[in-house]
Amino acid sequence: MGIEDEVDYTATALMASRSFSQSDERFSAAYLKWLYETAFHRPAIVVTARVDGKKAGQAVILWQRFFFQGWHTVCAQLVDLFIAPEFRSPMLVRAIYGELRSCLADHRAMVLTVPNNKSVILNRRFLKLQLIRKLEIRIGMACPYNSRNVTSLFHDAGNTESTRLLIEHSPMSLTGCQPVWDAGALINRLANPLRRYAIHKSPSLLAITSRRVFRGLPVVLVAGLLPLDNRSAGDKEVGDILRNAALLHRCPAYLYVGVNQFLKVPGVALPTRLRPSQMLVQGNMQPENDGARDLSRFEAIDFDFG
Known part of the structure; x- marks a missing residue:
């Protein structure tokens, strides 16, 4: 051992x-x-x-x-x-x-x-380890549409434009309890040899999506919705990103796993019998530490599901 x-x-x-x-x-x-x-x-x-x-x-x-x-x-x-x-x-x-x-x-x-x-x-x-919370799993449909308020493109190591968008993402002014990603860490995270990711930039969000297969059906995994400087995003802005992702990946169905207090992800909650696992977050924080249980943002990109 x-x-x-x-x-x-x-x-x-x-x-x-x-x-x-x-x-x-x-x-x-x-x-x-x-x-x-x-x-x-x-x-x-x-x-x-x-x-x-x-x-x-x-x-x-x-x-x-x-x-x-x-x-x-x-x-x-x-x-x-x-x-x-x-x-x-x-x-x-x-x-x-x-x-x-x-x-x-x-x-x-x-x-x-x-x-x-x-x-x-x-x-x-x-x-x-204690139960911190159960992650949301939501599924929905987005009509493919190219919003002028969103910049969308596929990421790879040689794509200077995607690298620029990642560099513009700022982890400053963080609040609550959430993972921290800077440009270098995100570039490494998106270098998964088995997956291809897309980056979407709107006024308040940097979004990361990836085409996957779930229960035999093609879906767009909404892997991360990272607020820019902790700004909250409105429903229209989130919708524009989902529609752009549907167009880019040529797939209207999307899947979201996680929790994000800065925005609301549309769609319906996936029934328990269809969830890929319980998606429980466990931790070793003390029970009286309420802040540890109040995750501001924790999504698929933040663990190995994304």
Whole structure:
């Protein structure tokens, strides 16, 4: 049991596929390398369990910059906890969580994470993580339309115009409790080798969208609606962005996951039976700390769903 300094991404991707019994496109060496090394604000910590010198399982800590009640900090997100089928045992689960607990204590880390349904129970039992809130999942339709109040374009490393729009996004004057993104961090976040993102700029918002498939249907994932200098956006401005995204992605259906106190996302709440997971945010804040439970903005771009 310990920290894995040199991750074999090919072997880890194969182990993840076997552990989850599915050939998810996320389980590729290129995707894991990006997620663990550059997707968030500093390289991840990979906690590894070994049996007779062979890697048997792991859990990963991603680091996300956060603004929390007037000060900047770094939060831990927990992802990719799995154990190879031939090594599964309650003892190994306890050992991995014991190492996670020690690592988080060493870093004095605040935890804010969106686990899968199985990990919700394990996080509560072994790390004493509490429910912060349940994220909204909304779905709707937008008529494709090119609003002159919105600049929309696809992002890639060589697109100087998209880079300019990201640089213009300012994380200054933050309030409440929310993730912090600057231009460099967003450029790294959008370098996902499996996805293509679009950027939309309106007077009050920088929006990030991506075409996805949900329940077999093409949708536009509204991954992030980042207010510019904490300005609130009106319904028309949000609608214009959704219509521009529908035109750019050639897809009228959209999906939104998250919470955003600066605006209202139209659409209907997705029924519980259709949700991809519970989408619960867990954390280690104290119950009496109401501000920790009042997330100003937390959306798909802020964790590994986006």
